[in-house]
Structures are given as structure tokens and as C-alpha cells.
Amino acid sequence: MTDDMSRGPARSGFTRRQMALGGAAFALAAGHSVRARAQSYPTRNITLVVPFTPGGSTDILARLLGQRLEAALKSPVVVESRPGAGGSVGVGSVARAPADGYTLVMGHIGTLAVNPALYPKLTYDPLKSFEPVSGIANVHNMLVVHPDVPAKTLQELVDYAKQNPGKLNYASGGVGSAAHIAMVALSDRAGITMTHVPYRGTAPAVTDLLGGRVQLTFTGAPNLVQHVEAGSMRALAVSGSSRLKAAPTVPTVAESGFPGFEASQWYGILVPAGTPQSVVDLLNAEIKTAMAAPEIAERLSLEGAEVWTNTPAEFREHIGKEMVRWGDLVKRAGIKAE
Template structure:
């Protein structure tokens, strides 16, 4: 009896059919697994990484949001600081984390808009390594000086800087930090020269300003308002498009002779690339609900910040625009990492 070959057209048809059926089954299985993962999310504690030292605006916002998310997600939200290299160390660690929604990072203008132009080899890609979830808040920078500085207004400070080039030292939370970039933008616009003194975080920068070891800074208002109210710092201007509710007598930079100037910080939550869309959407919903609470808006407003939430797509577009804007300033002014 002649054996029938299994290599002919009929067998090819069967193979193709089996492959297609297998692929379809795999697709259904994968889709089912994603849905189940989203329905059972979260299944463990959630880690929210702050890529800077404790005590700054990023840390303050992370802890405020974390408290709210704990109630909604029914699991502890652990806020952990992982500073280093302008925030690149902490952000890079999240890029390598499991894409299951249990590791979040507090994104920031510095780590996602400035660092890509500042550092030639980042341990993450600000676009490809993450799924944006939602914006959180905008924080206005406040320009403050030590009381010994003989300037009561921004214009007086500029005149003093022009008469004493290089004499003024300004503090920031590090090279490429929001405070550094804001001051570079202002100095570039005003045509003045000052000496930059970078610190490993906002908190030590503010401490040295209080001690008179540096003369000024231009950082997030939540870190400064208590010192301004106590008279240990003098506020000259804020960087937003409007005055702060918590400091209504402090003019904006735009009102002080530089129309259109704005250099505020923004913050938002991102997760590793590949995180299921259902989990991203769940996080987006919970974050926007948490930040919509009237008491949150009131507290942020008094501290020099404002709630800013978004869809994942809106946050992605915002990051792209900010990368282009601040990347141009970095290249034009020649800012270099240490």
C-alpha cells in the first residue's frame, strides 16, 4: 500500500489553519489575561518613586497623592526617594521595573523635558520607556533672595547683577533642575551673569540660602512660602502667568518687565512601557478623582501650586512639547552636566 504524503497542499492548508487557530487562541488568551490583570489590579503594595531627595516639591506632591490613592486602591502606596544624576537614577530604575502598574514614577519637567538634552546617555528614553498616566500639578517657581541682598524688586536685582557681574550666587537642586533652568531662562532674557551653585536636592539648597551661603534661588514656591512669611527670605517674583493665592503681593516675572515669561514646573505620573492600557486607565481615573477633591486644590493653591490633570494622550503631547522647548534652551545656552 502506498503511503500518502503529508507534505502536499492539503497538509499545508491544515498547517495554516492550525497556525491561524492557534494564533487566535493565543490572542484571546492574552487579551483575557490582560483583562484579568486589570480586574485584579492592584494585587500588592504600590511603589511611587520620587527621583529626588526628600523635602522638595516632588516629594510633597507624591506623598499627598499617595495618601489619596491608598484609599482608592486599597493597598499601601510607598513613596521612595531615589536621587542621583538630576533624577535620572530614579527614573531609570522605574523604566526597568515590571510593567504591571505596581511601580510608578513622579515625572517632572527636569527628568522628562530637560535631561534628554542635558545627558547624552540616559538610562531611559523619556518617550519609549514609559506610558504617561496623568499630569498631577503645576508648581510656580518663586524668585527669592536672602535679606542681605539690596534688592526689593526684580528690576532692582537685575540692576544689581549688572553692576556686580558674577557676584551673585544662586542655588538650585542640581544641574538641569527646574530651579537651574528657570534661572538660566531669566538670566538669558535679562542679560545678566550669576554663579550657579548646584546642590543634591532642593532642601539643602534652601538651607544654604537661609544661612546666607548663597544669595538667591528660583525654585518651587511650596519650598519657600513659609520662609517668605517668616521674613527669612524676600520674594521678588513668581514664574507663572498669574500671581499666587498664597502670596498675592508678589508680582509675576511677566509683570516685572518680561512679558510672556513663564517657567513653572509640572509633575505627573508615568508607568513602565507595556503596562496594560486597562491598568493605565484605572490609574488615570483614580488619580484624576483624587486630585479633583476641593481640599486638594485649596491646599495646593495656598502652597503655590495648582491641580493639573490630563488624559494619557494629553500628557504624552505635553511632554513632547516641553522636550522641544527646554531642549532648545539647554543647547542654546550651553548648559553641561557635571
């Protein structure tokens, strides 16, 4: 009996070793399987959905990234515009797309953080309907006015708006768009009232500002820098925590009498919920590599943007926090979708 007992633990130990080796083999096989799935992707065209009209910051960034991903993945990346309802039409269509990694969407602060509070019957949930892949860029908003507006500083604009409540018309890419929310935040902080004129995208809003049909906008700097340099618009302030390399003489809103103010746009790539983790990880790695190229950082900097990448988990956490922040503002300001 003693002999049997002495052999018992030995057999038990051998079994545990077998289990450990078996588990390691399984993990190794699983790892190879994940890599194999990632290596077989992509085998056909990838569609990158832009939920706004062409010509705005979302479109500019999507095309810039799309070119890089196409080269890295050796597969065509087709940038497709699907505008409507503050971007919710395009984003919602991706939420319903097959979870296979062949349909991506360029999400941003408006579609992911603002729309949930703005549209009570939104067809997607930013956190449940998607797998966040990575952020790609932060874009500073630039407050610009038509040259006919008698204000050369933000404080002069605030004073003029207070003397003429409701007479200044500001353009945005639509109700709940980043430009709309940024101006609401500034108006709330400054205690001024202006009239909102929503458009179906940033490009037509900028066009009407150039034509003098509206007096100002507070939207992504990449859409405005060239017009400011040409003298077609006057820049009063930028929304970030620091000045832009593209416009170093333009102060921040915080420097202009509103300390702590910051309302920049952020952009990132998402895929439908359920997309294989191997595909998400591959896309995350390629996006980080693409955005890390020095020429990309330089180009974004010159246009008033900065590279901003992260892990899928970090991007998800950021979306959640921004939903709370901007959702509270939408409710407090009583903004309603049209």
C-alpha cells in the first residue's frame, strides 16, 4: 500500500504535466490560427465609409489613411461617402454590415459622442454596435469670421454678439455636428446668442461663409487654413490646448479670456461588433504604422491636426467618456435633431 501511495503522486504529477503541455499546445495552435486568419485578410476590396459629404475633415482624413492602408494591406480601400442625419445614416449602415473586416467607418466626436444624446431612435450604439480599432487624429476647431464682421479678436466678437443678440449667423455641418457643438459650448461659456444655420456637411457651410451668406463658423482647421491664408476669412481663435503650427499667430480660446476651454474634434476607425479580434488587431497595427510616418504627422500639423492613435480598449474608453461629456451639453442646451 505504501508503494502504491508513493506511485500515486507521481502519476498525478505526470497528468498535470500532460495537461500543462496540452494547454500550451492548444494556446500555440490557437495563436497560429489567429495569425492564419489575419494573414488571409484581406482578399477583396475594403470599404471605408465617411458619414458626411466629401470635402470635410472626415473625408480628408479618410482618404489620407485609405491610401496608406491600401499600400500596407495590398488591397483596394474604397472611400465611400454616406451622409445624412448628422452622420448617423452612414455610421448606422456600418453597424449593420457583416462583421468581417471589409467595412470600416470613420467615426468622430459627433457621430459617436453627440448623436446618442441627439437622436432618441439612433440605429446604433457607439459602444455595443462596434469594435473600436484606433483613433487616428485630433483636429482643432478654428473660429473664423467673414471679413465683413467687425471683430478682430474673440473678445470683440463676444462684445458684438452681446450688443446684437441673434443677428450673427454661424454655419455648421449639421445639427449636432462637431462645429455646432463647439459653438454651443463657446456660446454657453461666453453668454452670447447666435443663430445656427446647419448644412449637409462642412464643405457647403464653408462655401456659404466665403460668400457672406453666414458670418462665422467654428469647425475643423484643415477646412479653413487655406482660406485664412488667402484673406477670405479672419481667424479669431483655435479650440485646442495650444496654438497651431499652421496658424501660430492665432490664439487659443483659453488664451482669449476663457481659461480651460477646449473643444477639439477627434476621429477614429471602427468596425462592426463581432469582427474577429485578429482582424481588429491587424488593422490597429497598420493604422498605427501609417499614422506614425513623419510625413503624415507633418502634413496634419500644417493643416491644424495632430496624430492620435491608441489601443482598441483605450479608444473604447475615450468614446465612453466623451459620450457623457457632450451628452450633458446637448441636454443642457436643449439641442434637438431636425
